Amino acid sequence: MKKVLEFESKIEFVGDINSHKDCLMSQDETQDKPDALWFNIDIPKGHELKAGDRVRIIVEKL
Numbered sequence: 378m379k380k381v382l383e384f385e386s387k388i389e390f391v392g393d394i395n396s397h398k399d400c401l402m403s404q405d406e407t408q409d410k411p412d413a414l415w416f417n418i419d420i421p422k423g424h425e426l427k428a429g430d431r432v433r434i435i436v437e438k439l
Contacts, residue, residue, distance in 0.1 A: 378437040384414050388430045398422060401432070 392400040398419045406413035416434050426432070 378439055380435065380437050382414075382436040383433065385431055385433045386414070386416065388426060388428055388432060390428055391426060394419060396422070399424065401426060 386403045387405075388401050389403040389405050390401075392402060394400050398421055400417060400419050402415075402417045404415040404417070407415050414434075420426070
């Protein structure tokens, strides 16, 4: 697998999508830094993540 991107960021918001999944989001720096990377990804419930936690985002080409 070829790594395309890797960055670390703080979770800004955890959205309750439905009874099966939540959505992790971070966009806080995009207003002031147009080149800032952000994420918005669905994740199964039971993850125990909360706003303020730091995560690593990795994108790999399969």
